[in-house]
Amino acid sequence: MSKAVVTGAAGFIGGRLSHRLLDDGWEVVGIDAFLDTYDPAEKLARAAGLVRRSGFTLATGHLTELNLEECLGGSEVVFHLAGRAGVRASFELESRYRRDNVDSTARLVSAAKRTASVRRLVYASSSSVYGDAPLPFSEDTATRPVSPYGASKLEAERICVEESDERLETIALRYFTVYGPGQRPDMGLRKFAEAAWTGQPITIFGDGSQSRDFTYVDDIVEATCRAARAPVAGVAVNVGGGSRVSLLAVIDLLAQITGRRLDVRHTDFARGDVRHTGADLTRAKRLLGFKATTPFREGYASEVQWVRSTLQEARRSA
Numbered sequence: 075m076s077k078a079v080v081t082g083a084a085g086f087i088g089g090r091l092s093h094r095l096l097d098d099g100w101e102v103v104g105i106d107a108f109l110d111t112y113d114p115a116e117k118l119a120r121a122a123g124l125v126r127r128s129g130f131t132l133a134t135g136h137l138t139e140l141n142l143e144e145c146l147g148g149s150e151v152v153f154h155l156a157g158r159a160g161v162r163a164s165f166e167l168e169s170r171y172r173r174d175n176v177d178s179t180a181r182l183v184s185a186a187k188r189t190a191s192v193r194r195l196v197y198a199s200s201s202s203v204y205g206d207a208p209l210p211f212s213e214d215t216a217t218r219p220v221s222p223y224g225a226s227k228l229e230a231e232r233i234c235v236e237e238s239d240e241r242l243e244t245i246a247l248r249y250f251t252v253y254g255p256g257q258r259p260d261m262g263l264r265k266f267a268e269a270a271w272t273g274q275p276i277t278i279f280g281d282g283s284q285s286r287d288f289t290y291v292d293d294i295v296e297a298t299c300r301a302a303r304a305p306v307a308g309v310a311v312n313v314g315g316g317s318r319v320s321l322l323a324v325i326d327l328l329a330q331i332t333g334r335r336l337d338v339r340h341t342d343f344a345r346g347d348v349r350h351t352g353a354d355l356t357r358a359k360r361l362l363g364f365k366a367t368t369p370f371r372e373g374y375a376s377e378v379q380w381v382r383s384t385l386q387e388a389r390r391s392a
């Protein structure tokens with residue numbers, strides 16, 4: 075049986091990836107510090123769902139503090155998804171973003187190099203490394219992050235990519251806005267759906283013409299699994315959903331899915347938010363054989379239904 079480490083296993087994407095690896099027959103060691111970036115109850119519930127499964131063990135702690143050689147021993151692949159996510163909060167909490175994203179990655183990569191069994195490290199980087207670059211963002215586009223979050227992801231990505239050698243192969247995946255059931259509560263698509271079901275106003279930063287290359291979480295997980303096997307290393311690869319959707323189009327779709335009239339309000343553009351994101355997926359196709367398969371309409375409908383049942387459950391247990 076193959077063994078892997080998933081850092082950030084109690085998080086939105088790390089949790090989904092851990093389940094997929096267990097389904098595929100991997101033994102998984104999940105690492106998470108249960109940071110209070112959002113309600114830790116969500117992370118605890120996700121971790122509980124994983125701990126119940128055979129083949130999964132949890133190491134609770136921060137990557138700057140844990141005995142990493144002990145956690146990594148016997149694993150062939152490290153999927154490094156732990157990180158402090160979110161653009162807006164990063165302006166106020168720069169030093170925490172540095173500790174959680176950059177210092178943690180440096181310590182993990184050096185522990186992976188010292189652990190004989192580990193052959194490969196897959197890093198969850200971000201489209202935020204590009205800033206407001208011209209579309210589409212190709213991996214050769216100059217990286218100009220416009221937030222401390224984007225800068226920290228870029229620095230951590232460089233640590234991973236530059237350390238790649240014959241001992242430890244590394245690959246960085248630049249995820250484009252990930253959505254789907256379980257999405258983080260600070261992210262727009264989930265907030266919009268919560269507001270729609272509870273009859274609250276929906277706040278949009280700016281006029282709503284900004285657009286994102288939204289990527290369904292199972293497509294992200296598929297690309298991440300492929301990166302563990304791909305015969306390439308020392309590179310960054312975009313992982314996007316394949317089409318751009320404006321926020322106004324998201325709101326139209328949400329009204330259709332919920333059958334509700336939505337109270338949409340506009341406020342100023344938020345600091346650190348870029349106008350558009352769009353991935354050039356040539357490299358993902360060539361190196362990983364990857365192409366996203368979930369249309370936005372379908373993926374968002376499953377997230378909106380998940381939000382509804384989560385709200386209903388919370389009401390029942392209140």
Ligand SMILES: NC(=O)c1ccc[n+]([C@@H]2O[C@H](COP(=O)([O-])OP(=O)(O)OC[C@H]3O[C@@H](n4cnc5c(N)ncnc54)[C@H](O)[C@@H]3O)[C@@H](O)[C@H]2O)c1
Pocket residue numbers: 081082083084085086087088105106107108109110111117135136137138154155156157158159160173174175178198199200201227248249250251252253258
């Ligand atoms: N969600 C997206 O749209 C998106 C887009 C691009 C990149 N990413 C990256 O993907 C990764 C996962 O994102 P997510 O949306 O699942 O976020 P998440 O916050 O749900 O998950 C991250 C998990 O990592 C843990 N963690 C963070 N720093 C840690 C550390 N230093 N040591 C131990 N545990 C730590 C947190 O407690 C959390 O459970 C992050 O690295 C993020 O930067 C996410």
